[in-house]
Structure formats: structure tokens, C-alpha cells
């Protein structure tokens with residue numbers, strides 16, 4: 001049985017609401033025993049702490065981080081067996097030289113496989129391939145009774161679809177069998193376009209649904225009036241050897257490296273303020289090409305530009321920041337200009353704001369994606385922010401949309417219930433499987449999950 005550490009202060013990536021818990025790192029072999037010995041305050045699994053809020057925290061209880069142990073690819077079937085504690089970074093290091101890539105990647109590769117399944121993460125290709133859960137063959141789950149269950153879309157589908165997107169509340173995932181994607185190199189062929197306003201970017205993104213495997217737009221959320229929603233859209237495809245020349249061809253199977261720079265632990269207060277963000281956004285928009293096609297970029301530059309800077313979340317200082325990510329269905333697309341205008345008028349600075357298209361969602365009871373438009377914004381905590389997000393929540397609910405649990409740190413239980421129509425089913429499965437509440441987190445208590 002691995003040692004339980006003294007209470008450790010934990011936060012999500014946004015750095016808000018730290019709480020202390022006993023953290024244990026365990027091999028797959030030891031997970032069941034740690035689960036069986038969870039005390040009355042319960043236990044939650046933790047990956048690499050990249051969810052923004054309190055999903056992987058458990059104040060006064062236990063937090064269990066499975067260790068990375070195994071990556072075993074069967075190239076014939078294109079299925080990898082991987083332990084839940086393995087990071088996407090390490091998985092990519094192994095997969096790319098074999099000619100494979102993860103089927104879905106979030107905007108950082110410093111997430112664990114277990115954390116990615118528990119949040120049912122989506123990438124820039126959701127409109128084509130759905131979210132990560134769609135590519136899981138099956139997984140091993142240690143449930144509240146300390147038993148290991150193998151669940152998949154064909155065996156125990158109820159438990160599988162409660163676990164995919166279930167934020168660790170059905171048990172601890174120890175191993176995942178994942179279908180991976182054959183690729184021709186470690187590079188991408190990229191098109192970058194500057195678009196003058198929201199109508200232009202939304203129309204181009206609809207076309208990109210048909211033309212491109214990957215697409216995402218960066219939006220200047222401080223631009224108002226006729227420039228509301230001005231954007232830089234990037235679309236891309238995996239490059240084959242025929243797309244490469246020179247250095248890129250010589251390093252055909254290049255793998256993502258470690259961060260090149262880091263942010264020091266002390267950062268002056270108020271760095272992310274409106275004037276700095278306005279200047280950054282202006283520069284970022286102007287420096288983007290009007291329409292550049294056929295640029296070859298390494299996978300890391302296309303998918304994970306922020307991973308080049310270690311601990312960039314420290315730029316927000318001690319008060320931390322919130323990521324607000326919502327999705328509204330296609331039928332409510334006309335609401336997007338109103339929502340964006342409201343955000344721009346409120347003037348909360350965000351230099352990381354991305355717009356994506358989602359295709360149809362899957363059967364995950366608490367999975368976030370539904371067909372439509374999703375906008376994600378990083379916002380420093382500041383007076384008035386809570387009220388703004390509360391208002392936006394109301395609009396999102398009225399439009400039939402929802403907020404992403406992996407990014408949330410502030411929503412209320414009634415708001416969540418209004419957003420996720422299958423919440424009661426999820427609660428029933430949990431009550432049957434875990435009647436004494438072994439699995440708990442700060443998030444599950446805040447949202448009465």
C-alpha cells in the first residue's frame with residue numbers, strides 16, 4: 001500500500017480555491033487498496049491538474065494520482081493500451097515515430113489519459129470525429145467496492161457512458177484501450193486566415209467543417225462595433241512525406257519537445273490587464289497573414305502552442321483566473337454576436353479566446369459537446385466577473401446550451417441541472433454503484449453531482 005502524504009494544497013489550472021487533501025500516488029496494482037481505505041471524506045482521482053477548477057480536489061479527503069506505467073501499441077489493430085496516469089505528451093512521443101497520433105487532443109498535451117477520458121475531451125476535429133470517448137475501445141475502472149471492471153460501449157455501456165465525461169465520480173480509471181490515428185509524419189499542413197468580424201469567421205468555419213479535419217479560431221474579445229469578433233482562423237491536415245521538404249523532411253517523425261521557457265514563481269500583480277491585452281490582441285491580429293496556405297508546422301506548434309511556456313498560468317498571479325467555456329446549439333447561432341458583444345462591453349480582458357465548431361455529441365451522460373458553437377475564454381478574476389458569467393449562464397441555458405465542467409469553478413447546482421438533461425440518470429448510476437459516497441470532489445459537492 002503506497003504511503004499517504006501529509007495534506008497537500010491543490011488547485012486546478014486556474015489557481016482559484018485551493019484546498020488541502022492527502023495525496024497518494026499509486027500503481028494500477030495498488031489503486032483498489034487505496035480506494036478501499038478511503039475515509040469518510042472520500043477520494044477523487046487526479047491526473048495532471050489541467051482542469052481549471054476544483055474537479056481534481058477533495059478538501060479534507062483523499063486524492064489519488066495513478067502513476068504512468070504502460071504504453072503498448074498494437075500497430076496491426078491501431079489500438080494502444082495505456083495506463084491512465086500517462087500523459088498525452090509521453091503518449092505522443094511514443095506514437096508519432098510509430099506513425100500514429102492520438103485521435104483527439106486538447107489544447108495542451110500535459111493532460112493524463114485518465115483525466116482526458118473523465119472529461120471526455122474534445123479537440124479541433126470534433127466536427128469530424130467527436131470527442132475522446134468515441135475512440136475508447138474499453139477501459140479498466142476501480143469502482144467504490146474496490147473491484148476492477150472492464151467497461152466499454154459494448155460491455156456495461158451504462159457505466160462506460162457515465163465514466164466518459166463523469167469527472168472521476170464513477171471510479172478510478174487505471175487503463176484505457178484507445179483507437180489511434182495513422183499519420184504520415186509529425187507535421188501539419190496549415191492554412192491561416194484573418195477574418196474581419198464574427199459573421200465572416202462563422203461563415204468560414206461552416207465551410208471549414210466540410211473542407212478541413214482541424215479548425216479553430218482565435219477571437220479578439222475586446223474588439224467592438226463593426227470589428228466585433230474579428231478573428232484568426234487556422235485549419236490543418238496531417239502532412240504526408242509528399243508535403244515535406246528540407247529540414248521538415250529530414251525530421252519527418254519529429255516529436256513534441258519540453259517547454260522552452262518558463263514563468264517565474266513571482267509575477268507582478270495586474271499583468272493581465274485591459275491595456276496589455278488590448279495591445280497584445282491588436283498585435284496578434286495584425287501580425288496574422290490575410291490568407292496563408294500550405295505552411296508546414298510541427299504537431300506541437302499547431303496543437304499546443306501554449307505548451308512551449310511552462311507554468312504560463314502564473315502570469316495571472318495569486319488571484320488566478322477562470323476559463324469560461326460554453327456551447328450553444330447550431331439553431332441558436334444568432335445568439336453568438338449578442339454574447340460576444342456583452343463580453344466585449346463588459347471589458348474583462350481575455351487574450352485567450354477560441355471559437356470551435358462541434359459535431360454531434362456522444363452518449364456520455366455528462367459529456368460537454370453538443371452540435372453547435374463553443375467559445376472558451378480565459379478571464380482574470382476581477383470585480384464584476386462573477387455577475388457577468390452568471391448572466392451569460394442564463395443566456396446559455398435559455399439557448400439550450402451548457403458550460404464545460406472541466407473548466408468550471410463557479411457554477412451553481414441548479415444552473416448545472418438546467419444544462420445537463422441526463423444528470424438524473426448519472427446520479428442514479430452513482431447512487432447504485434457508490435451508495436456511501438466513496439468518490440467525492442470539491443466539484444461534486446459544489447454541484448450536487
Ligand SMILES: Cc1cc2nc3c(=O)[nH]c(=O)nc-3n(C[C@H](O)[C@H](O)[C@H](O)COP(=O)(O)OP(=O)(O)OC[C@H]3O[C@@H](n4cnc5c(N)ncnc54)[C@H](O)[C@@H]3O)c2cc1C
Pocket residue numbers: 013044045046047048049050051052055056066084085105106107108110111112113114115116118119120121122123166167168169171172173174306406407441
Ligand atoms: C491550456 C489548456 C488547454 C485545454 N484545452 C482543452 C481542449 O481543447 N479541449 C478540452 O476538452 N479540454 C481542454 N482542456 C482541459 C483539459 O483537457 C481537461 O481538464 C482534462 O481533464 C485535464 O486532464 P488532467 O489529467 O490534468 O486531469 P485533472 O485536471 O487532474 O482531472 C480532471 C478530472 O479527471 C478526473 N480524473 C483524472 N484522472 C482520472 C482517473 N485516472 N480516473 C478517473 N478520473 C480521473 C479527475 O477526478 C477530474 O474530475 C485544456 C486545459 C488547459 C490547461
